[in-house]
Amino acid sequence: MVNAAYAIVALPLIGFVINLVLGRRLGEPTAGWVGTVAAGGSFVATLVVWAHMLGQATAHRTTDLTIFTWFPVAGLHVNAGLIVDPLSMTMALFVTGVSTAIHMYSIGYMHRDPGFDRFFVYLNLFLFSMAVLVLADNFLFSFLGWEGVGFCSYGLVGFWFQREVAAVAAKKAFVTNRVGDTGFLLAMFLMFAHFGSLDYSAVLGPVALHGIAGTTATAITLLLFLGAVGKSAQIPLFIWLPDAMEGPTPISALIHAATMVTAGVYLMARVAPMLQYAHATAWVVASVGAGTALVAATIACSQDDIKKALAYSTVSQLGYMFLAIGAGDYVDGLFHMLTHAFFKALLFLSAGAVIHALGDCQDMKLMGGLRKYLPLTTIVFGAGWLAISGMPPFAGFWSKDAILASAWQMNKALWAAGVLTAGLTAYYMSRQFALVFSGQARWREARPVASPRTGGDHGTGGQEAPGTGLPAPAHAEATPKDPSWVMAVPLVVLAVGAVLGGLINLPFFHMDFLSKFLGPAFPTATAVRVSSSTKFWLFWATLAVAGTGLVLGLRTWQTAAHPRLEPRFLRRAWYVDDILAATVSGPMRAVASGLAFVMDRKLVDGLVNGVAGSLALSSRVVRRVQNGYVRTYALGIGIGVVVLLTYLTFRTGS
Amino acid sequence: MTVPGPWYLVLAACLFGIGATGLLVRRNILVMYMCIELMLNAVNLTFVTFSRMLNDLGGQDAVFFVLVVAAAEVVVGLGIIVAIYRRRSGATADDISSLKG
Numbered sequence A: 001m002v003n004a005a006y007a008i009v010a011l012p013l014i015g016f017v018i019n020l021v022l023g024r025r026l027g028e029p030t031a032g033w034v035g036t037v038a039a040g041g042s043f044v045a046t047l048v049v050w051a052h053m054l055g056q057a058t059a060h061r062t063t064d065l066t067i068f069t070w071f072p073v074a075g076l077h078v079n080a081g082l083i084v085d086p087l088s089m090t091m092a093l094f095v096t097g098v099s100t101a102i103h104m105y106s107i108g109y110m111h112r113d114p115g116f117d118r119f120f121v122y123l124n125l126f127l128f129s130m131a132v133l134v135l136a137d138n139f140l141f142s143f144l145g146w147e148g149v150g151f152c153s154y155g156l157v158g159f160w161f162q163r164e165v166a167a168v169a170a171k172k173a174f175v176t177n178r179v180g181d182t183g184f185l186l187a188m189f190l191m192f193a194h195f196g197s198l199d200y201s202a203v204l205g206p207v208a209l210h211g212i213a214g215t216t217a218t219a220i221t222l223l224l225f226l227g228a229v230g231k232s233a234q235i236p237l238f239i240w241l242p243d244a245m246e247g248p249t250p251i252s253a254l255i256h257a258a259t260m261v262t263a264g265v266y267l268m269a270r271v272a273p274m275l276q277y278a279h280a281t282a283w284v285v286a287s288v289g290a291g292t293a294l295v296a297a298t299i300a301c302s303q304d305d306i307k308k309a310l311a312y313s314t315v316s317q318l319g320y321m322f323l324a325i326g327a328g329d330y331v332d333g334l335f336h337m338l339t340h341a342f343f344k345a346l347l348f349l350s351a352g353a354v355i356h357a358l359g360d361c362q363d364m365k366l367m368g369g370l371r372k373y374l375p376l377t378t379i380v381f382g383a384g385w386l387a388i389s390g391m392p393p394f395a396g397f398w399s400k401d402a403i404l405a406s407a408w409q410m411n412k413a414l415w416a417a418g419v420l421t422a423g424l425t426a427y428y429m430s431r432q433f434a435l436v437f438s439g440q441a442r443w444r445e446a447r448p449v450a451s452p453r454t455g456g457d458h459g460t461g462g463q464e465a466p467g468t469g470l471p472a473p474a475h476a477e478a479t480p481k482d483p484s485w486v487m488a489v490p491l492v493v494l495a496v497g498a499v500l501g502g503l504i505n506l507p508f509f510h511m512d513f514l515s516k517f518l519g520p521a522f523p524t525a526t527a528v529r530v531s532s533s534t535k536f537w538l539f540w541a542t543l544a545v546a547g548t549g550l551v552l553g554l555r556t557w558q559t560a561a562h563p564r565l566e567p568r569f570l571r572r573a574w575y576v577d578d579i580l581a582a583t584v585s586g587p588m589r590a591v592a593s594g595l596a597f598v599m600d601r602k603l604v605d606g607l608v609n610g611v612a613g614s615l616a617l618s619s620r621v622v623r624r625v626q627n628g629y630v631r632t633y634a635l636g637i638g639i640g641v642v643v644l645l646t647y648l649t650f651r652t653g654s
Numbered sequence B: 001m002t003v004p005g006p007w008y009l010v011l012a013a014c015l016f017g018i019g020a021t022g023l024l025v026r027r028n029i030l031v032m033y034m035c036i037e038l039m040l041n042a043v044n045l046t047f048v049t050f051s052r053m054l055n056d057l058g059g060q061d062a063v064f065f066v067l068v069v070a071a072a073e074v075v076v077g078l079g080i081i082v083a084i085y086r087r088r089s090g091a092t093a094d095d096i097s098s099l100k101g
Helices: A004-026 A030-054 A086-109 A116-135 A139-157 A164-195 A200-210 A214-231 A240-246 A249-258 A260-270 A279-300 A306-326 A330-357 A375-389 A395-410 A412-437 A443-453 A472-477 A485-505 A513-521 A532-556 A573-623 A630-653 B005-025 B029-054 B058-087
Strands: A063-073 A076-084
Touching: A004 A030, A004 A063, A004 A076, A004 A116, A030 A086, A030 A116, A076 A086, A076 A116, A076 A139, A086 A116, A086 A249, A086 A260, A086 A330, A086 A485, A086 A513, A116 A139, A116 A249, A116 A260, A139 A164, A139 A214, A139 A240, A139 A249, A139 A260, A164 A200, A164 A214, A164 A240, A214 A260, A214 A279, A240 A249, A240 A306, A249 A260, A249 A306, A249 A330, A260 A306, A260 A330, A279 A306, A279 A395, A279 A412, A279 A573, A306 A330, A306 A395, A306 A412, A330 A375, A330 A395, A330 A485, A330 A513, A375 A395, A375 A412, A375 A485, A375 A532, A395 A412, A395 A485, A395 A532, A412 A532, A485 A513, A630 B005, B005 B029, B029 B058
Parallel strands: none
Antiparallel strands: A063 A076
């Protein structure tokens, strides 16, 4: 039964190959269904493995499956193998589950896109890479998946590569991630030097048994965290994620909200045994997480683009997860990852439905009053909105509350940042909800200008707006409508997840299923020792702050014009991009052009030209010998004979 | 009275020296040709002399080879010279240096 784990990885790969080879011939929508079935099969396989695992005793839930020996080089022996344990299963379950929903949604969303089949090729490849990332039994194989999802992210952000912004954003995402990957690689070198292996069991097993020197643990985990910062878009490398919204909306939901960006959190949770010995890292992780949560939340308050606001929100929520990891509360970090996957995917997909309904308009200032036209979308978006705002009993409330309790135990300042973020989250999400769904219908007058100019999601779809089946001009005149059933079903499924997701880990009545399942995987987790009265007090404080944010956001943003609430500082995202441009890109560019002159012009060119020049010079000298006069040659021969004879005479003579 | 062998050798050396010098200093191709013949025959004389002195017919054999090669060379060389004379009026060896580097 546990062998079904192979299928989790294999099915998306098969789907990828089929779509790669036959995709164009299968066409629309068959290629999409192939991808969706592959993803769904992968999900079913995960369920089978999971059910099998639940039947095992807690101590025997870790299985290591070797697929093949990847490379056996002297001293370094790396298998391509899968590890099946509660942590990898939790990840695999939500990755394949959310993925299946989004695959299906994409069939509707990418309708009539010229790159329909290419989209599903990337999507299946992404799912394969993500499955490898979470299921691999060693760091290097995980890194393969890590790079694979990075590549798919690049390909999908730049899916409409004819648009320059999209191509640039894709490059930015890739390069920024590369900065983090350096950390991951260095951490692997360090681990190999120290443990002689890259297997999770061979590295983390001894650490759990015998411990590890604090400095080594700190170095390794800090370097791994650098990788996580890149992949999971934390300060200061978060700049790529908002730009990544240039990709199609299902991609924003799947890769840049629900799954890929949580890879960093997974990695840090995986090395939990080592984090125990690295107190400095724990503090760095928690502080960066809390800081990012707060900063990104403030930025999200002033964004006009419906997807960019959600992107900053994602960055902020990922900060929460790192806060939990840093506080040693791995289970709740992963719990929040799960609930976030549901409600953020939901929010993105319903945002996609809105964008579609309005003919590719993404500016929230040009929306409003859509409640009447998009009843279903309003309801599901509303569910996501309440879930992320932390309103009980929606999913986000439970996970956020648990994280804040752990943060309180670790440090009051971290807790304060978390609570403030909770308030801001409620505020900006309510702002978004109010701007899009209530108030005046601003899209009526704005539409003729907005539709072609703002570009929106489908820049290259030609004359037709994909997703509706109607030519763009006629579409722009029509009233906005709820999406078709292929898009509606995933929305409803995810909405149910966003509402009920909290059920998997309720803090009372022994209903903390996730903690029971995952808890044994983290023997080193910091036990939460907050008294129930304190918890009660924390709960009300958080709820009060979030409620205030919610009400403020809703009341303020019934109308769209509040320039004082959107200072330039926040709109430009704390000028992080500009600061990086000035401090990193600028000097790098100067160094590069300097090197181009010194190295290339002087050294490389000089070397090549020097060789040619010296040859020309020596030829000019040697040429004189061949003057064409026979007697010179004869003289040469004569002298040669004399010299030879002399030599021979004297040699034999001696 | 017989002439002693070394005299022939000295004569051959003198002939060879005259031929070599002529080859190097004269520019007329025909004269240079004659000089070459002179050198070849000086060598022939040496061969024959040694053949007599050492009582070995091998030297006289070699002379035949040299004569044959010289005859062939003359055929080719004169052909070239005639071709050159057809193209230009006079011919010194230094004029034919258009293939120099």
